[in-house]
Amino acid sequence: MGELSKLPNIAAKLEAQLADVGITTVQELKDVGSCEAWRRILARDPSACFMRLAALEGAIQGLRWHHLDDEIKRSLKAFYTASRAEMDITKS
Numbered sequence: 373m374g375e376l377s378k379l380p381n382i383a384a385k386l387e388a389q390l391a392d393v394g395i396t397t398v399q400e401l402k403d404v405g406s407c408e409a410w411r412r413i414l415a416r417d418p419s420a421c422f423m424r425l426a427a428l429e430g431a432i433q434g435l436r437w438h439h440l441d442d443e444i445k446r447s448l449k450a451f452y453t454a455s456r457a458e459m460d461i462t463k464s
Contacts, residue, residue: 376431379398380436381428381431389417393409393413394412395412401428402432405432406425406432410455418459422448423437425451426445
């Protein structure tokens with residue numbers, strides 16, 4: 373386990389997915405941001421869910437994703453929904 377697994381919400385599987393998309397340090401994750409990191413993961417793993425997106429944001433903020441501010445959760449949910457819809461359109 374590497375540096376990212378020391379953050380809240382980042383277990384071995386998510387850390388491996390981040391490494392697969394070129395994010396291996398805490399600073400890289402912060403620089404890229406949760407939405408872009410999740411989008412990169414989604415491109416390789418269509419099962420990437422909202423909780424994974426929220427987990428990434430929580431990791432960046434240093435807290436469990438359950439404790440994210442409600443406004444941040446709403447914003448992430450809107451991004452998630454739009455990204456999923458875009459992915460569905462692209463598949464058609």
